Amino acid sequence: MNFYDSEKMSDLLKPHGYQLDNNEDNADLIVLNTCHIREKAVEKTYSELGRIRDKIKLRKEKTGKKSIVAVAGCVAQAQGKEIMKRSPWVDIVVGPQSYQNLPELISKVDPVKNNKYIDIEFPTIPKFDHLDCHISDRSPSAFLTIQEGCDKFCTFCVVPYTRGAEYSRPLTSIIDEAKKLVDSGVKEITLLGQNVNAWNAVGKDKNIWGLGRLIEELAKIKDLKFIRYTTSHPLDMDIELIEAHRDIDKLMPYLHLPVQSGSDKVLKMMNRKHTSAEYIKVIDKIRDYNPKIAISGDFIIGFPGETDKDHQATLNLIKEINYSQAYSFKYSSRPGTPAVVFFNHVDENIKNSRLQEVQDLLRLQQMEFNKQFINSTQKVLVLKNGKKNGQYLGRSPFNQSIYFYSDNNLIGSTIDINVTEAFQNSLTGVIKPNKNI
Ligand code: 5AD
Numbered sequence: 001m002n003f004y005d006s007e008k009m010s011d012l013l014k015p016h017g018y019q020l021d022n023n024e025d026n027a028d029l030i031v032l033n034t035c036h037i038r039e040k041a042v043e044k045t046y047s048e049l050g051r052i053r054d055k056i057k058l059r060k061e062k063t064g065k066k067s068i069v070a071v072a073g074c075v076a077q078a079q080g081k082e083i084m085k086r087s088p089w090v091d092i093v094v095g096p097q098s099y100q101n102l103p104e105l106i107s108k109v110d111p112v113k114n115n116k117y118i119d120i121e122f123p124t125i126p127k128f129d130h131l132d133c134h135i136s137d138r139s140p141s142a143f144l145t146i147q148e149g150c151d152k153f154c155t156f157c158v159v160p161y162t163r164g165a166e167y168s169r170p171l172t173s174i175i176d177e178a179k180k181l182v183d184s185g186v187k188e189i190t191l192l193g194q195n196v197n198a199w200n201a202v203g204k205d206k207n208i209w210g211l212g213r214l215i216e217e218l219a220k221i222k223d224l225k226f227i228r229y230t231t232s233h234p235l236d237m238d239i240e241l242i243e244a245h246r247d248i249d250k251l252m253p254y255l256h257l258p259v260q261s262g263s264d265k266v267l268k269m270m271n272r273k274h275t276s277a278e279y280i281k282v283i284d285k286i287r288d289y290n291p292k293i294a295i296s297g298d299f300i301i302g303f304p305g306e307t308d309k310d311h312q313a314t315l316n317l318i319k320e321i322n323y324s325q326a327y328s329f330k331y332s333s334r335p336g337t338p339a340v341v342f343f344n345h346v347d348e349n350i351k352n353s354r355l356q357e358v359q360d361l362l363r364l365q366q367m368e369f370n371k372q373f374i375n376s377t378q379k380v381l382v383l384k385n386g387k388k389n390g391q392y393l394g395r396s397p398f399n400q401s402i403y404f405y406s407d408n409n410l411i412g413s414t415i416d417i418n419v420t421e422a423f424q425n426s427l428t429g430v431i432k433p434n435k436n437i
């Protein structure tokens with residue numbers, strides 16, 4: 001979502017004379033977009049701000065030039081004034097719900113007066129109404145935010161506080177943006193939301209639509225070839241969405257469905273509102289409707305009170321689901337969340353060894369998953385050049401990176417690739433002879 005927000009900020013600033021520059025040394029404006037989900041992000045923000053002051057701001061000042069530094073995103077939202085206190089060279093602090101005001105804030109900054117601006121409001125008029133700006137060149141695969149915020153209040157998570165209450169973007173605004181993206185050459189759209197499958201809005205027939213219906217509508221856009229969404233909550237996997245995985249060819253067979261733990265005791269402490277059996281039931285149902293679907297997830301290791309038995313339950317659940325790929329994180333205590341005051345924090349060494357065990361198992365499953373594709377043919381969207389000469393990187397329907405070579409520029413095209421080798425994080429292949437789509 002931060003990637004999407006960053007692209008939007010850059011689109012917003014273009015009409016005001018700003019252009020993206022790969023060389024930060026000469027930047028007139030630096031926007032540091034930040035994430036607050038785990039602890040390291042805050043410290044990273046401050047050390048990055050120190051680097052920006054030394055490497056860009058002070059150096060430019062020596063030559064008589066000024067640069068503006070803005071901090072955006074969830075660290076900005078959570079830290080607010082504290083950022084100005086700890087890093088007084090920052091000119092603007094802007095939260096994820098108010099970055100549409102960035103052009104105005106920038107125009108007000110006066111380097112001589114050294115005035116500073118903080119905007120971390122949750123505006124009553126949704127920011128999307130102000131973000132209908134020109135879409136600059138995108139990769140063939142683009143993000144599109146359809147939902148923001150969360151009302152689930154998992155006890156470890158800052159999202160309900162930094163991104164606010166659940167908000168679903170209206171249908172017409174989503175369709176308009178999707179069409180604009182496709183008109184600008186985009187072939188694949190990933191629908192985004194902290195709780196993307198909680199999206200609902202008044203549909204064309206005046207009934208309330210869920211994500212499944214939205215995907216059905218988006219699939220009607222002719223030149224849109226691939227649709228994905230992330231990230232979902234197990235409780236919001238409704239039947240329409242599950243049916244969409246069976247019925248809509250453009251919806252890719254990949255589902256990122258975090259569970260966080262395999263222990264019912266821990267799930268309860270996390271306020272996940274479901275048991276491990278209920279999670280497994282949801283996955284079983286999805287696999288009934290689409291047996292090939294690749295399942296991904298998120299795990300938090302070492303939540304307060306997690307015992308060896310709970311950890312075993314997580315390993316068992318991973319074995320039962322058999323993930324194509326998944327993310328795992330050590331529990332990180334976040335200020336302001338209910339879990340901060342929980343007792344029985346897990347020893348750091350135990351956390352590390354449990355994380356290692358979970359990641360080893362997930363790596364094994366990912367390798368096994370990738371190996372199945374050797375000698376198969378995959379329909380691949382070509383995304384960009386690889387690092388080597390003539391090499392291209394594409395994405396398989398199952399969200400795997402596929403590398404192959406070609407003499408022609410194929411970026412943006414859909415092409416059949418015969419998979420030759422499988423690795424931990426990618427596949428390699430060759431273009432299927434005479435069968436390019
Ligand atoms: N500690 C560790 N991981 C966390 N996540 C969210 N909050 C925390 C936390 N406090 C992880 C969850 C979530 C993903 C986006 O980040 O697994 O699904």
Ligand code: SF4
Nearest residue numbers: 150152153154157159
């Ligand atoms: Fe955070 Fe996801 Fe839980 Fe919402 S559902 S509180 S975003 S982990």
